[in-house]
Amino acid sequence: MARWRGWLTPLALVMAVAEVLLILLGTRTGFPRLLVWGPAVAGVASTVWAFRVASRRTAGELRTFWARLSVALGAILIAAISQIADLVTMPFTGMPPIGARTLLLYVIGTVLAIAGLLRLPGGGSSWRQLTTAVLDVAVVAVTLGIAASEYVGWYMNRFGVSTSAWWLNIAVMAIAGAGATVVVKIMAARRSPVPRAALWWLAPIGLAGPLSTVLMTLLKPWPHLNGSAAVLPFVGLFGVLAARAQQRHLAGAQETPLPAEDLPDHRRSTAIPLVATGLTSLLVATVFLRTGHLSTVQVAGTTLLLLLVVARQAVALAENGRLLRTVARQTAHDELTGLFSRRHFTTAVARAGGTNTVVLLDLREFRAVNDGLGSAVGDAVLIAYANRLCLVFGDRAVIARLGGDEFGLLLPESVDVAERLAAAGAEPLRAAGHDVLMEVSVGVASGADDLYRQAEIALREAASGAGARVVRYDASLEQRLTQRATIAADLRRGLTAGEFHLLYQPIVELPHGRTVAVESLIRWSKDGRTISPAEFIPVAEDTGLIVELGAWIIDTVCAQAAAWSRRHGCDALRSIAVNVSARQLLDPGLVDVVAGAIARHGIPAARLTVEITETAVFAGGRALATVNALSALGVTIALDDFGTGHSSLGLLRICPVDAIKVDKSFVDGLGGGPQQEAIVIALTGIAETLGLYTVAEGVETAAQARRLHELGYRYAQGFHFARPLPPAAIDDLLDQQVTTAA
CATH class of the missing domain: 3.20.20.450 (EAL domain)
Incomplete structure (x- = not known):
């Protein structure tokens, strides 16, 4: 297994700083035009190496992900070397020379990166989640289209419509698309096997293309400087930091196994439309203030964006409603037996008042069965007894598992509790291939306002005796409970004394x-x-x-x-x-x-x-x-x-x-x-x-x-x-x- 190289991060950082210093120096004095390409090539090469290490240290879909990125950045590295060759062999005509071969390599590397990102599992299984993901992509695509309409106009004014310019434009748009893909993946993913920190470090790489074009214009007075060379060391730095985030995640997983990271639902449901509409609003407002009008593409795109956001939010609200209903059902029901939960039961008892009967049941010796025959048999016993209660008491009762081996019944006063409980315990329970006959302690309370507490007192009294017992609450139990509490306090004092x-x-x-x-x-x-x-x-x-x-x-x-x-x-x-x-x-x-x-x-x-x-x-x-x-x-x-x-x-x-x-x-x-x-x-x-x-x-x-x-x-x-x-x-x-x- 490849080992993380501690020098990769310092090297990438030094190359990025060196490139900045060379650009600043180049605006004051001249030097050979290939000098700025040293940090650029070294920075990208360090990223290729870092991605290879990340691939070899992982397995499964993670190994494939980092391997694909290493191939994609390898193509970018070859493209950078090809651009150096263009500088040596092609005439300089105002804009730094860049050949079709070089641009094609940049596009190939970017497309490979986008493909690797798109094939990264993101979780989500319901049709609403899939629809939301599709709408997220559409929202981002329309936002990019509106931005691209403004960018293309600016680009034509700067570079004209030559073949090289068009190739450069395609490369820039592809690289920007890679960045947008990463951002969409981060915000839309429900679950990611790649650490989220690594994905966020990859996201700024998508800015490399547009930023290189802007820098190419700004650096035009200094022909020995180059916009592509200026951004490539930062591509290397962010790539190395992404691989380092993966390495740190693996180191943490060796101490405590870490699951695939989850993104909270509320962030997934709001971040993408908010960011998209915010950026689009800012762009449209800027264009209108500067020119006094908007293009047909910008107006139509903004309208389409709003419609997509409304549709996306409607689907998200429906999904949130479904999730809330699921959570409510899970809160109201016991996961193992499917009966009602303690919270639902106590609420039902409080609403019922004193005209009903509350029955609390405890399976005696359940711990012995669970320890002796195993937890699987113990769970099967609980499920079998829950089914028995449902069969005997029917739909007229609210039946709940209150926790462990304790069950609760809320019944009309007219129901004969003793007879039905006798029927529930008459036959052995068939559980995971075993026939188990469980004795039950039962506390019953009826005709009062504080039924649950009274039934608990009766159950405690029933559980303190031997054999199966049914105890109905009466006032004497309160006195006995107080007496037992007094004895418990005196016991500790007496042992000390x-x-x-x-x-x-x-x-x-x-x-x-x-x-x-x-x-x-x-x-x-x-x-x-x-x-x-x-x-x-x-x-x-x-x-x-x-x-x-x-x-x-x-x-x-x-x-x-x-x-x-x-x-x-x-x-x-x-x-x-x-x-x-x-x-x-x-x-x-x-x-x-x-x-x-x-x-x-x-x-x-x-x-x-x-x-x-x-x-x-x-x-x-x-x-x-x-x-x-x-x-x-x-x-x-x-x-x-x-x-x-x-x-x-x-x-x-x-x-x-x-x-x-x-x-x-x-x-x-x-x-x-x-x-x-x-x-x-x-x-x-x-x-x-x-x-x-x-x-x-x-x-x-x-x-x-x-x-x-x-x-x-x-x-x-x-x-x-x-x-x-x-x-x-x-x-x-x-x-x-x-x-x-x-």
Whole structure:
């Protein structure tokens, strides 16, 4: 790949400055007429080289664009060399000699440049955009025609109608057309692969032809000077600056990929007609003030220009109207599902007043599905559920996706919400080849003025419980919401003030009941009373404080484990368990928290047992990855409440489990007959086959303990053995066990 030459820009600038100095010097003293052509040829040659470098550093349509321009400027360079030959071989007759061959080369180079510019993609796809582009070109063409009518008259007065003069006139008009083409391309392009700065640097090159003719007249008293030589170094300078703009754009794209540049719609819709009519008005006014009349071409051209501008603006207004309608529709609708958007829904609810029903729905466990099966399946679930809602509620409802996995319904009060929602959730959703049955939390509010807020309160209450729930708003929910907000504020204060403490419930070995492990349980004492975990744990989950609270629990458990090891020996307790919630498993810092606590207090990793629920990890994703990382640390993993979750047996294959804790609901069925005991028997068999140990939870009677032992269980916990105890009571229990053993 060609590398940008840093010396190209300084060289082109030096050639342009040198040419200006030579022209100024030439008006005071004479020198060889070929001297002014040195900077001219060097300047154009630097542009050809710069365009070749730009071509080699790009690809696709950009490579083709810069390659075409390098060929076009190559023809201009040959034309300049040919003009030097004309100066040497042709007689001087007042106007600097320029042959037909030279003029033809200038025209060829200009036509090649125009062709390259016209083939540059400019974006735009609708018929209105294409029509606007055509009208833009027509507006510029008429403007140039009016200007050309005045220019031709001036040109004839200066140079007559000789063959050379006509060839020169054609070359000048072609070069001017190239400049106009660049300007039209810049203003009309909807999207350009070429940096806009590069196009603007190319635009002044189109002035080279007319300016050279003007300079040829002004420099006539000094035959050693030449108008063409005076402008060519600036052709080189602007060309090099255009290639440099392309190079800088490429350098920026290597750091941050840059899309093709967009030109704002309002500039495209106003710049061309404003510039064209402004320039034409100035030209016509100048001609009229100078001569007192206008030519037929100028009057007809001005009239045609006005008609084209009116037509162009009418098409632009129609296109803008279509764009506004498209934007309005996109604002009112959700892009993924096609349902109404949150903004449209809230506006509809506000207009409806209190005679309707607002229903807010949240798909429970959607994040688990999205993480476990992928975002494509997650999107398919949202689309499928949106279609289900439309099918069940029909045209009478305003149905919206409010964001994420939340939906909203605005219904007449007469609609039976519960019955229809039951129908919407009765069958699994078919999504990207998967059958997914989603539980839904629903908040309903009706017959009031502040329906949306009330439905949000009801939805929050529904989402705080387990399973699919439909909650209707009533005044008590406001009180509960205030209470939860108070608890959330007190939670943070209580954590700082040290109001939390841990109790430990023994896990015993059957049949003799010796304590071999303990499970830690959080308690909160505030203002002389103990607040139940059932009250504050859900609030901690909702607010995210569970992460900070969980880190404190883990550190305290590890510290207590180290203390018991020092006092009673390393073998006194097999493990100390700590419960970890689904929210904690999604925290990327949990593994570091556990590793830090183990290292800080110097306990074996296997002595810490992390208890997780099946629901927290059944869909895999980040939660399962966290469990795998904890297992890799050597921490013991236990599945709590086993048998009550989504896919208990399947989890034993994918989750690094060391122990299962059989839920109390199965233990309660012991002694009730073979059918009620079947699951308890099956679970211990599965665990033994997989090399896991089982703990039976919620043992409350001696009969349950005896039966569990008969069925093969070796570990159990429950009120029959001990209630949760403070650390000092566990110390006494361990001391007593040592004394009894002795």
